[in-house]
Amino acid sequence: MEYEAVIGLEVHVQLNTKTKAFCSCPNTFGAPANTLTCPRCQAHPGTLPIVNKEMVHKTIKAGIATNCAIQKVSRFARKHYFYPDLPSYYQITQMDEPICTEGHIDITVLNEDGSSYNKSVRINRIHMEEDAGKLVHDDTGRPLSYVDLNRAGCCLIECVSEPDISTGEEAYQYLTELKKILQYINVSDCNMEEGSLRCDANVSIRPKGSKELGVKTEVKNMNSFRNVRLAIDYEIKRQIKALNNGEKILQETRLYDAKENTTKGMRSKEGAADYRYFPDPDIPVLILKEEEIESARKELPELPQKKRERLKKDYDLPDQDIIVLTEEPELADYYEAAVKAYPKQPKKISNWIMVEVNACLL
C-alpha cells in the first residue's frame, strides 16, 4: 500500500523579555545556577504570580505576524506533572482559551529537481506559558542531579501547527520561516543550541488519499532544524515498515538519537486528562483592549514574506539573491541603501553583497 505522512509541529520559543513571566527576576542566559530566582519562581507557598506585560505584548506581535486572530479574552491554566525541575508541580500555561488562534505561515519548498511549490501551514494556536528549570547531571559519575531554577518561570510561547506538513523538508522550511518571522519582530533570538527554540514533531502515516488521521508518535530531542528533518524522515520510514510488517503504531513519545539517526520509544503518551488542567485561580482572566492589539500591530516591521516579494518586484532579483539578502533585515536594509546610492545596477550590488560583504561578515 502507498502511504502518506502527516506531521504537526509544536514549537516552544523563549521570549527575550527583560524579566520572567510571573515575577520580576531577570531573564538572562548563562548566569551562575540559582542566582536568578525569587520565592515566586521557586514556588514558595503563598507567593502570587503577576502577569508580565512585555510577554503579552510580544505574544500579540508573534500572533499578528503569523496571521493569527488575537483573542481579547484568554485565560491561564495549571498543568500538573511531577518533575524535579518544576518546584510547584504545575506549569502555568494556557489551555482552552489561548491568546492567539487560527493563523498560518506560507512556505516555499524545493523539489529535488530544482522546481518548487508553495504551501500554507495552518497554525492552530499560540499560547503563553512559563518555562521549567533545568536538571544538571553530575559529570563525575556519581548518581546525582542538581536543579538550576534560573530558567524556571521564564516566558515561553508555544506555537502549535495543524497537521498540514507532509515531509521532513516541509517541516524544515516551516521552522526556518517561523524563526525568521520571530527574529524579524524581535521577540526571540530563536537559538536552538541555547534552547530558546525547541521543536517536537508529531508524526503519523495513513493510506495515500485517506482523510482519517493515523496514530501519531511525538518525536523529541532534536537540537537543530536539520535533525528535525532527519528525525521526521526516519520516523516516517519506521512507521511504514512497521505497518507493512503487520505491527501497530503505538501512541508514544520517542527520542531522536542524532548519532544513530534513529528514534527510540521513551514512554507512552499522557492524555490531557492526566494533567488535571484547571483555570489558575491566582491569575485573573486576561482581557485585552483594542488599543493594546493595535499598538502591537503598529510596531511590526515589514515581515520576511513581504520583504521578499517587494525586493523581487522592485529590483528584479533571482530567488536565491532574495533569500540571502533577506536572511537578516539589516542586510536587506544595507542592500537597499546601497542601491539608492548606485541605482543603475541592482543585481551587481546584490552580487557584491552576497560575495564580498558576506565574506567580511563571517
Ligand code: ADP
Ligand atoms: P496532544 O494533546 O497529543 O499534544 P494535539 O491534538 O494537541 O495532541 O496536537 C498536538 C500536535 O500534533 C499538533 O501540532 C497537531 O497538528 C499534531 N497532530 C495531531 N494529530 C496528529 C496526527 N494524527 N498525525 C500527526 N500530527 C498530529
Ligand code: MG
Ligand atoms: Mg503534544
Ligand code: ZN
Ligand atoms: Zn522569580
